[in-house]
Amino acid sequence: MAITYEIGDALYLNITNRCTNNCSFCVRNSQVGLLPGIDLWLEKEPTIDEVLEDIQKWDAKKYREFVFCGYGEPMTRTYTVIRICEKLKELYKIPIRINTNGHANLICSRDVTPMLAGFVDAVSISMNAKNGKEYQQICLSQYGEKAYDAMLDFAVKCKKYVPQVQLSVVDIMPPKDIEVCRKIADEIGVGFKVRHYVKANEK
Numbered sequence: 001m002a003i004t005y006e007i008g009d010a011l012y013l014n015i016t017n018r019c020t021n022n023c024s025f026c027v028r029n030s031q032v033g034l035l036p037g038i039d040l041w042l043e044k045e046p047t048i049d050e051v052l053e054d055i056q057k058w059d060a061k062k063y064r065e066f067v068f069c070g071y072g073e074p075m076t077r078t079y080t081v082i083r084i085c086e087k088l089k090e091l092y093k094i095p096i097r098i099n100t101n102g103h104a105n106l107i108c109s110r111d112v113t114p115m116l117a118g119f120v121d122a123v124s125i126s127m128n129a130k131n132g133k134e135y136q137q138i139c140l141s142q143y144g145e146k147a148y149d150a151m152l153d154f155a156v157k158c159k160k161y162v163p164q165v166q167l168s169v170v171d172i173m174p175p176k177d178i179e180v181c182r183k184i185a186d187e188i189g190v191g192f193k194v195r196h197y198v199k200a201n202e203k
Contacts, residue, residue, distance in 0.1 A: 009062075015084075066094055100123060169193075
């Protein structure tokens with residue numbers, strides 16, 4: 001069970017298996033996993049101290065950034081994420097990114113974006129579709145079609161507190177749909193990224 005793992009020059013923090021989506025393309029649905037020799041399925045959710053202790057296994061100062069990203073949605077543990085960010089900023093002063101589905105405000109039943117100020121340097125939000133109906137067909141969110149608008153609203157609110165905010169889609173989408181998504185990102189004033197769809201254990 002890997003609480004932390006590295007990809008390139010970033011150290012990734014895997015803090016939960018829970019997710020508010022059940023996306024049809026998610027690598028967690030594969031039996032072989034994301035990376036050879038790395039088991040991201042957690043037997044239990046690590047405490048703040050356990051995450052910080054696991055980070056100490058690495059030469060953390062060599063990394064360009066810390067990234068909250070694993071098999072689950074990190075913001076199901078929003079308040080834990082914030083506390084870990086506070087400690088990381090004290091210890092390392094390294095930029096922090098959160099990869100998220102943008103449901104934090106739904107999860108917490110309040111606007112939590114002000115809590116990110118000063119601790120989170122970048123937020124990358126999985127957009128996945130050009131409208132709520134298609135989003136629900138692909139992502140099967142526990143919140144239904146309202147999850148899509150909530151995700152976009154989260155992106156807009158993050159802009160006030162986080163230096164870099166971007167929406168992302170995977171390149172398995174039709175090119176015309178990708179362009180619609182790009183236009184939506186432009187309209188709400190956030191960045192946009194097309195991610196390569198990584199199959200399980202793809203090199």
